[in-house]
Amino acid sequence: MxxxxxxxxxxxxxxxxxxxxxxxxxxxxxxxxxxxxxxxxxxxxxxxxxxxxxxxxxxxxxxxxxxxxxxxxxxxETTVVVAPKDHVVTAVDEVSCEDLADEIVFHPLDETLEWERRPGLPALERPATTEEAVELVAAGVGLLVVPQSLARLHHRKDLTYRTVTDAPESxxxxxxxxxxxxxxxxxxxxxxRGRTVNSSRGRERTPAQDRTKDQTKDQTKAKAASQAKRKPATAKSGGKPQRGGAARPKATKRGKPRRRS
CATH class of the missing domain: 3.40.190.10 (Periplasmic binding protein-like II)
Incomplete structure (x- = not known):
């Protein structure tokens, strides 16, 4: 605890x-x-x-x-590139890393993406934080590639973002x-994980809780068996019950009348 x-x-x-x-x-x-x-x-x-x-x-x-x-x-998360609203990358819905090859792309020291090869041209200095990199993007100095949630976290009215299709994901x-x-x-x-409040997949049961559960099952079975013994047996009826009044005599089949000679 x-x-x-x-x-x-x-x-x-x-x-x-x-x-x-x-x-x-x-x-x-x-x-x-x-x-x-x-x-x-x-x-x-x-x-x-x-x-x-x-x-x-x-x-x-x-x-x-x-x-x-x-x-x-x-x-x-989806990875996006953050850019000024009037930047050329905003003319399309998504871009590739190759599309950023001629752009300065910031890679802050607190970057959360793992790159085999970083896209774009490197800046003279790496910003200390993602927030500082966003400020530089707003100043028109370069672009920034981040998880989409970080682009939303540091949202500015003068900036927007587009999906980068082949970038690593976070x-x-x-x-x-x-x-x-x-x-x-x-x-x-x-x-x-979305378990309900009554889910049994949360905490593991202790041996004492398992014994209590087994005892409850045994008691339920014993009670059901006792009620079954006390329940009177009902006679089986061979046909459908008659509706009200006395039972009518069973009709006998009559053969064809004989022709008189």
Whole structure:
């Protein structure tokens, strides 16, 4: 159990671009007595925060070193190029990395995409953050390729974005320390995976809970057998019941009348 026994709590880290509001709302509905604290962290700092015990679980961007961390991949994001609204790339719905070959493309130090070969022409200096790179794009200095959620996070009225068809994609996962799989972590995993409140796939049952379940089944079977013994047997009827009044005598078949000679 995270926190003290008298006042448990749950700390959830999340990286830029991830919106945990839906899962937090479900948590508050199911576990109103256990407060959930949100901790925004940089993408490259998230694994260290989890390992240091700064959060019970967190939304991270893959890949990460899973030596002592568990991770459940959740979804993959579309990659886009951020550009001024009057830039030539905005004339089409999607572009390729080759289309950016003659453009200056910023690659900030907190970049979350893994490139074998970065597209475009390199800038003289790498911006420290994605936010700084967006400011440079707005100034007309170059372009920026990022996961779509980051383009939305740093949205500006003078900028837009287009899909990059052959760029690497960013995967978001729920991660937590392997040795910190508490009941509350299991509860949150169930929420993220869409399990209902009555789902049996959440926390594992203890042997005592299994025995109780078996005893309940045995009691239900015994009760059903007892009721079956007490129930009187009903006589079987050979035909359909008659409607009201006395039963009519069964008609006999009459043969053809004989012709008189």
């Amino acid at each position: 995270t926190g003290s026994e008298s006042s448990p709590s749950f700390r959830l880290a999340y990286v830029p671009g991830v919106t945990p509001a839906k899962w937090v709302r479900i948590w508050n509905e199911r576990l109103p007595d256990i407060p959930l604290t949100l901790l925004p962290v940089a993408a490259d700092e998230a694994p260290g925060v989890l390992r240091a015990g700064g959060a019970d679980a967190g939304f991270v961007r893959l890949p990460i070193d899973r030596t002592d961390l568990s991770a459940i991949p959740l979804y993959t 995967r978001v996962a729920l991660s937590w320390p392997e040795d910190g799989t508490t009941d509350l972590v299991e509860d949150f995993i169930g929420i993220v």
